[in-house]
Each structure stands twice: as C-alpha cells, then as structure tokens.
Amino acid sequence: MKTNPGRFFEDYTVGEVIEHAVPRTLAGGEKALYHALYPARHALHSCEAFARDCGLSGPIDDLIVFHTVFGKTVPDISLNAVANLGYADGRWLRPVYPGDSLTAQSRVIGLKQNSSGKNGVVWVRTTGRNQRGEEVLDYVRWVMVRKRDPEAPAPETVVPDLPDVVAPAALVVPEGLDFAAYDFTLAGEPHRWGDYGIGERIDHVDRVTIEEAEHMMATRLWQNTAKVHFDATNREDGRRLIYGGHVISLARALSFNGLANAQIIAALNGGAHVSPCFAGDTVTAWSEVLDKAETAVPSVGALRLRLVAQKAGAPACSLRGEDGKYADGVLLDLDYWVLIPT
Template sequence: MTKTNPGRFFEDYQLGQVIRHAVPRTVSGGERALYHALYPARHALASSDEFARICGLSAAPLDDLITFHIVFGKTVPDISLNAIANLGYAEGRWLRPVWPGDTIRSESEVIGLKQNSNGKSGVVWVRTRGLNQSGEAVLEYVRWVMVRKRDIAAPAPETVVPKLSNAVEPAGLVVPDGLDFTRYDFDLAGENHRYADYEIGEKIDHVDGVTIEEAEHMLATRLWQNTAKVHFDATNREDGKRLIYGGHVISMARTLSFNGLANAQMVIALNGGAHANPCFAGDTVRAWSEVLDKSETSAPGVGAVQLRLVATKGDSGSFALRGEDGKYLPEVLLDLDYWVLMPR
C-alpha cells in the first residue's frame, strides 16, 4: 500500500468538491519578523502596536500578505502540487485581521473545470477560504491553475467555467472593526500623501529595485509551507532553474510600493492578478502603480483606493505593460489589481 501522496491530478477533481487542507498553523510575532526581513516591509500599521492603537486597533495585525501566503501555502499539496502554471486570481477579500496567537487553516471548493484541447491537462478553479481558530473567515479568494493529467485517456469532465467579477465592488470591502484614521500620524508613517492626493489614472514609479536571491526565495517558500515542485526541485524544469514563487514577487512589489504609497496601510481586496512571466534568482524586481479608482468608507478618516501594481525586471519608469500584440511584455512579472485602505 502506497503511503506517500503524489498530489491530485486534473481527473481527481470534481465540481463542488470541498477540500480541507492540512495543517493548521498558529502564527506568532516571529512570522512578522521573518516577513519584514525577507521583503522588507515598512508599512506602519503592521509594524507598530502603538501606531495601530492610535488608529483604533488593539495592536498591530500581521501584514495582510502574511495571511495570504499562509492560506495559499496550505492549498498547494491539494491544488497545485502538479500544476503547470498558476493562472490568475479574482474576488479576493480580507475579512478580518490576523493577530499573533491566531491559528489559521484553509479549505477550498472546486467551482470550475475545463480540460485543455491537448487532453494532457486542464484548468481547475477553486474558491479558497482561510479560517481562524473560531471558524471565522479571515480571507477568501478564487484562483485557477493548469494541472497535469495522470492518465491522458481519462474522460474529460463537463466544462464549467465560473463567472467571476472583474473587481470587488466598494460596497463589498470589509474595513476592520474600530479602524479610525482621524488621529493618523503622517510623520511616523513615512509620507504625507493621503487619499485626496491621488488621482485616478495617476502612475507612480516606485524607483527602488531588489535583486532576487535563491536563498531568500527558498526561505520564504519553506516559511509558507509551499511544497510546489517547481519551487523546490531544480530537476523539475528542463532549464534546471527553480521558479520563484509568484507570491514572493507579490510581496516584494508591495514592499517596493512603500516609496510613493507609504500610507496604503492595509490590503483589503484582490480583484485580479496575473503572473505574466517567470521570475528566477538573479532577476532585479522593480515596481510601478496606477490609481484605478477611489471610494470613501464609513470608517472615520478612512478611504479605499484601487491600485494596479506591476512588477518588472526592467525599467519601471517607462510604465510599459503590453506590446502591440496585446500580450504582456517579457520584462513584466506581475500585474495585480487590488484595494487598499488609506487615510483621508
């Protein structure tokens, strides 16, 4: 009897199937310290208990992308261990903060299936939720992945492609209870730019760059317990390279965006995203942002801003995204559409 787990293949998924992912994880302040060492993150709300208390919270929550990485990482053995590519995200919402001491687990529901025309693989859509120790949802999102078939002769399932929203509507954004930016300290946050200073259509070059190292990527991937073969096993690809985990690029780009968006304090929704081209050790990541939309919230002094965050391995100042053929330029690594909270 085989006791090892080869991971699921395309024909192993069924529409409506709910998968409870192992293993629950209790988080601590060490998670924050490692995250800030890896990227390094500087947004004040997730860095300082005292700053967070001024903003109406009991203490500094963990960085929102820590929650994403933990929830995502737990899904890998069941969803993307045999994936060819992680294709996209939609309808992501952070529903409540995660604090040191919380225990996080994940579960996913299969909401779509479509076999590819070559018969060798297919696309699987899942809606994933991260839950805390009280069973409360802290994060939910949809992602779709291209997964290999174990048996090419296995029959194709009925094609079901879910209809997904292009963006989370402002009415669907969840602002953490108690958040209040009326006493916000712009000096301690690092910049004076507030909600009113950003115009729809404005583009911001975040100027700085970070060269990705193999060691830091491997540490991050292990930290998030992401077991995808393409990130660990250099023999898994014909070019002999380990693919940099896409979430590592997301966090690096978010960190780089501090220069120009220091007051984008909380990520609260993920509207869509694409890992446009692969990233490898030695690539230098830069970033730019575009303001897509703005919305007021009912929380005191708090506004919501919709941003496009683009990570490149070339010049970020050109704001180039696609070629004349409509395809992403080869230097574009990430195209992410998300909502943040910012003082008004």
C-alpha cells in the same frame, strides 16, 4: 502506499469541498521574518504603537495571512501544477493577530482541459478561518495542473463567472480602524486619499534582486510544497520557479515609495503571473490608481490600485505593447483595493 503524490487534473470534480491539512499558528516571528525577506515598511504592520493609535493592536501583515492560507492549499491544489495563473474576487474579512491559528478550505468551482490534453485549469474558491471558525480571507484562484494520464477523458468544461472587481460596498474595514489621529510623519509620507487621482501612475523607483536562498526560505515559511519551487529536476530547464506570492510581497513592499500610507489590503480584484521569475532577476514595480471610494468610516478611504512588477531593464511603467499583449519583462499584474487615510 502511504505517501501522497498529490492530485492531478482528472482527480477534481466541480462542487467538491477540500479540507486542507495542518493548521498554522502565527506569531511575532512570522512578522519579523517577513520584514527580513522583503523591504516591508508600512507603519501599521511595523509598529504596534502606531497600530494602536489607528485602533488596532498589532495585526499580522495582510500578505502573511494570504501566503499562509495559500500554502495550506498547495498539497491538494497545486502540488502538480505547471503554473499558478491568477486570482479574483478576494477579500480580507477580519484582522489576524499573533497567536491566531489558521485553517483553509477550498471548493472546486471550475474545470477546463487544455487542448494539448496533457493538463488543465482548475478554479477553486479558498476560505481561510481562524481558531474560532471566523472567516479571515476568501478568494478565487486558478491553476494549470498536469494530468496523470493524458488519455484520460476530459471533464465537462465549467468556467466560473467571476466579477471584474470587488464592489466598494463589499470592502471590510477592520473593526476599530480609525485614521483620525494618523501620524503622517511617522508613516513616512504626507499623501492622503485625496492626493491621488484616477489614472495616476507611480514609478516606485527602487529595485531588488531576488536570491535563491530568500525565495526558498519564503516558500518553506508558508509551507508551500509545489514541486516547481523546490525540485530543480521538475522543469526541463532545471530552474526552480520563484513562488508568485514572493513577487507579490516584493512588489507590495517596493510600493511603499509613493504609497506609504496604503496601510491595509482590503480586497484582491484580479491578478495574473504574467511570466516566470527566477533567482537572479532584478524586480522593479509601479502602480496605477484605477478607482477611489469612500468607506463607512470617515477617516478611511479606499484606493483601487494596479500593481505591476517587471524585470529591471524594461521601460518604466510599461504594461502592454501595441498588439495588446503584455510587454516583455512584465512579471505580475495585480488589481487590488487598499485602505488609506482621508
């Protein structure tokens, strides 16, 4: 048998290292298509001259790097997934530029069979590297994967101990980045690091309706082959799930309105895809400032943000009900660090 049906839950072993196939060279076309798929307008990734004035030379968008590395892992980690559940302890370690080629490697760090016996949760730490072997991205994610044989014995349960937040001292400021000559007029908003207060909530106001063609193009672009995104017969309801990364990028792009100067994503503290998203859903977004930190570069500050995507119609800036559960309509709850001018 030459074809590969993908791994099932019982095929994973804690500690094993998986080298993912098919390196991917990124080019300027990726940047253009990304900005066509999402209303992405952050100046540092929109204009090479603006990036040069900030000490960088036109880097690839941070979430393009994330999606590319993520896509490499799908055939080995989540081809037979029921759902991608969450993220933690992620850091962008160095910029990626057009012409760089990315590879990915994952280590299985946790396994837990669900009570139904039909599936289980797999935790992996994934590292993306460029063509020189330099690490560009490192993060943990966990995914619910079907079992091939529901009668197969459950593995020993191992649940990794993950930090709630990436420590500010561990954030990587890209070499050369300097916001001392930052042009707030060209960036689109005047708000600096000091203008944001812990606990502040920002309703990003704008909304976008997701189309089937757009999310399918995005999923193909990142070479994400998960069946739930492509095969309408894979789910009982006959609907293809929107790739969770599509919702992340859409919410990040919507956050421009209020956070236009949050130019670089530095870390991913945690995240959950709270409920499924389908074509035809209209998405809105809001952010909460969770923390602030200085960096080793005086002109660069860090904001810890909660980014929430929800379906239009849900109360603005809603997250949880009185029972502590996520409110109806919440799609994404993402906790991340960004770099912003001081």
